[in-house]
Amino acid sequence: MENVRPFPHQADHDDLNLLDSERFVLGTAMNDARTVHIMRGLIRGADFSKPAHELIWNTICALVDRGAATLYTSVAAELDRTKELRRAGGLPYLTILADYVGGGDADHWASKVRAASDLRTEADLGRRIVQAATAEGAEPGVSVTFIDDYLQRQKERAAGRSGDPADALLAELLDASSLDNMPVLEPLVGDLLHLDSLARIIGPSGHMKSFVVIDIAAHVGTGKPWHGHHVRQGTVVYLVAEGARGIRKRVRAWEKHNGVKMDHVLFMPRPVQTRGPEWDTFIEAMRRLQPALIIIDTQARVSVGVEENSNTELGIVVERLDDLRRATEACVLVIHHTGHIGEHGRGASAAKGALQSEFHVSKKGDNASNIIVTFKVGKQKDDEEGDDLQFGLKVVTLDGEQKPDGRPVTSVVLESLDLTQNGPLPGTAGYIAQQLDQAGVPAHYGRDRLRSECIRIGIQARTELLAEVARIRKHKTGQNGTEHLSPNLSPALPTTPDPIPGTGTGKTPGQTCPGQDGDSTGQAVDPTCPLPPPLGRGQVEQPAPCCTVCDTPLHGYRLDRGYTTCLEHDTPAA
Numbered sequence: 001m002e003n004v005r006p007f008p009h010q011a012d013h014d015d016l017n018l019l020d021s022e023r024f025v026l027g028t029a030m031n032d033a034r035t036v037h038i039m040r041g042l043i044r045g046a047d048f049s050k051p052a053h054e055l056i057w058n059t060i061c062a063l064v065d066r067g068a069a070t071l072y073t074s075v076a077a078e079l080d081r082t083k084e085l086r087r088a089g090g091l092p093y094l095t096i097l098a099d100y101v102g103g104g105d106a107d108h109w110a111s112k113v114r115a116a117s118d119l120r121t122e123a124d125l126g127r128r129i130v131q132a133a134t135a136e137g138a139e140p141g142v143s144v145t146f147i148d149d150y151l152q153r154q155k156e157r158a159a160g161r162s163g164d165p166a167d168a169l170l171a172e173l174l175d176a177s178s179l180d181n182m183p184v185l186e187p188l189v190g191d192l193l194h195l196d197s198l199a200r201i202i203g204p205s206g207h208m209k210s211f212v213v214i215d216i217a218a219h220v221g222t223g224k225p226w227h228g229h230h231v232r233q234g235t236v237v238y239l240v241a242e243g244a245r246g247i248r249k250r251v252r253a254w255e256k257h258n259g260v261k262m263d264h265v266l267f268m269p270r271p272v273q274t275r276g277p278e279w280d281t282f283i284e285a286m287r288r289l290q291p292a293l294i295i296i297d298t299q300a301r302v303s304v305g306v307e308e309n310s311n312t313e314l315g316i317v318v319e320r321l322d323d324l325r326r327a328t329e330a331c332v333l334v335i336h337h338t339g340h341i342g343e344h345g346r347g348a349s350a351a352k353g354a355l356q357s358e359f360h361v362s363k364k365g366d367n368a369s370n371i372i373v374t375f376k377v378g379k380q381k382d383d384e385e386g387d388d389l390q391f392g393l394k395v396v397t398l399d400g401e402q403k404p405d406g407r408p409v410t411s412v413v414l415e416s417l418d419l420t421q422n423g424p425l426p427g428t429a430g431y432i433a434q435q436l437d438q439a440g441v442p443a444h445y446g447r448d449r450l451r452s453e454c455i456r457i458g459i460q461a462r463t464e465l466l467a468e469v470a471r472i473r474k475h476k477t478g479q480n481g482t483e484h485l486s487p488n489l490s491p492a493l494p495t496t497p498d499p500i501p502g503t504g505t506g507k508t509p510g511q512t513c514p515g516q517d518g519d520s521t522g523q524a525v526d527p528t529c530p531l532p533p534p535l536g537r538g539q540v541e542q543p544a545p546c547c548t549v550c551d552t553p554l555h556g557y558r559l560d561r562g563y564t565t566c567l568e569h570d571t572p573a574a
Contacts, residue, residue: 018116020100022053024109027100029060033070035106036060037173042110047117055079055088056097072098125150185356188292188331189216190229192377195292196329197356198321200299202336207363208373208414209335210243211250212391213295215414216333218254220293221264227389227416234292235264241271241301253396253411266291271301274320287327294324299336318354355379368393368412369460370428390417429468432461436473443473446548470548471564 048054072094079085185194203209219226223233272282303317325332358379365371375389391414401409441453447466547565
């Protein structure tokens with residue numbers, strides 16, 4: 001084909017396709033000068049296979065640099081001024097090129113021209129190597145210089161195809177319409193975590209951060225939805241920089257609880273320092289593996305020696321983490337501790353600005369039966385923050401494992417309270433009351449008797465919580481939302497002033513009816529007290545309300561005034 005540089009081992013139709021790509025580049029540039037900056041970041045004049053096209057492209061770039069129009073008539077006038085119009089094909093050919101308009105695909109056509117140029121360069125490299133190796137008197141190693149030269153030129157061209165760094169930067173500028181061509185965030189875990197992003201989970205020490213993270217890792221590795229959030233399955237790398245010895249139990253507990261093996265989750269059981277030379281090796285290893293999620297546990301353990309209160313030093317750590325993200329396009333999830341006060345990540349604030357997402361994990365409760373773990377969205381750069389998530393803990397016994405004293409080996413796993421809990425949250429007074437009701441424990445039992453019943457049916461509850469449990473259960477047995485009064489007791493029993501101690505009147509403080517001397521319970525009934533009304537047909541005698549602390553029956557004014565305890569444990573109802 002006339003005026004076309006040799007392109008070894010290519011069919012004629014490939015040459016035609018290449019020439020069409022070059023024509024679309026030139027036609028688009030003539031019709032819209034704004035696309036020239038985009039294409040100059042990808043190609044230069046020497047990338048064109050046809051010398052006439054190289055000449056036309058260089059002329060267009062010169063007009064753009066002067067701020068002049070790039071219409072085909074302007075290009076023709078400039079070529080005529082430089083005495084190059086005939087070599088470029090003349091005005092008729094420029095008119096034909098003006099009809100090749102690539103629309104919004106300028107970068108597409110430029111990329112095709114660039115790819116073809118790179119292939120020609122590689123083919124030329126191969127030809128030179130073959131010629132040098134087969135020449136008479138050839139010596140080994142001579143062709144290495146060709147390879148070194150090729151790699152250096154490719155490196156320079158990657159830095160800026162035009163050779164001008166300013167042009168390379170200008171080529172990266174996008175207008176508003178070009179923003180639609182930018183890649184969007186790809187979800188990894190619902191709207192919480194995304195591929196090619198930097199995220200962080202913060203929280204006080206000992207507040208279940210690692211348990212939350214290993215649960216996320218397991219769901220990404222297996223592809224299981226994470227507590228109602230869609231998951232994109234992929235390989236997970238968990239860099240366990242602290243607490244590596246406890247990770248095995250957590251994994252085995254999760255596998256037993258979920259009934260599946262934790263596949264596609266890999267563990268690095270030691271730290272790799274972000275500011276050390278090994279971090280570059282780690283980046284290269286992850287680039288080859290291409291995981292979807294990389295977990296760094298914790299930020300402090302991979303930045304030893306860094307002054308975390310210095311924005312300058314911490315900024316370097318963040319940049320090294322971002323290097324890992326750019327090389328892998330994975331979600332890099334970092335675990336970090338909060339300070340002693342507040343809910344902010346410990347140290348300088350340089351890290352937060354670079355984060356796509358940040359979450360806060362905290363817990364309430366003191367044992368597995370009543371601990372509630374809250375997962376709060378603290379930052380989402382491009383999405384709404386969403387609602388908090390709450391988890392309970394379930395103790396899992398590991399099969400076939402025992403401690404030296406014979407006790408079973410256990411660990412805990414997360415259970416979503418938002419998805420599975422329809423009643424009160426575990427560990428609350430309402431939850432314990434519900435469990436006691438289901439076990440058939442009488443509703444009038446006070447705190448001390450409830451403690452024994454909780455032990456009997458395997459419920460763990462703090463002593464100070466049981467008084468509230470007793471109040472809730474007795475409140476439920478009343479009518480119209482109030483505690484009931486026993487039909488054997490009248491709410492209108494007359495009361496008399498408390499006698500002076502030692503007067504022998506037969507009444508002691510706290511009594512509503514005369515009783516035996518020295519008895520403060522008022523259980524003896526005076527004949528003058530009015531009798532309760534008789535039970536009607538179908539009515540069942542109800543037990544008398546009792547003190548929520550010592551289970552002593554309550555009478556008279558203690559009930560009238562809303563007390564739920566006897567005089568000895570004088571505490572008015574809330």
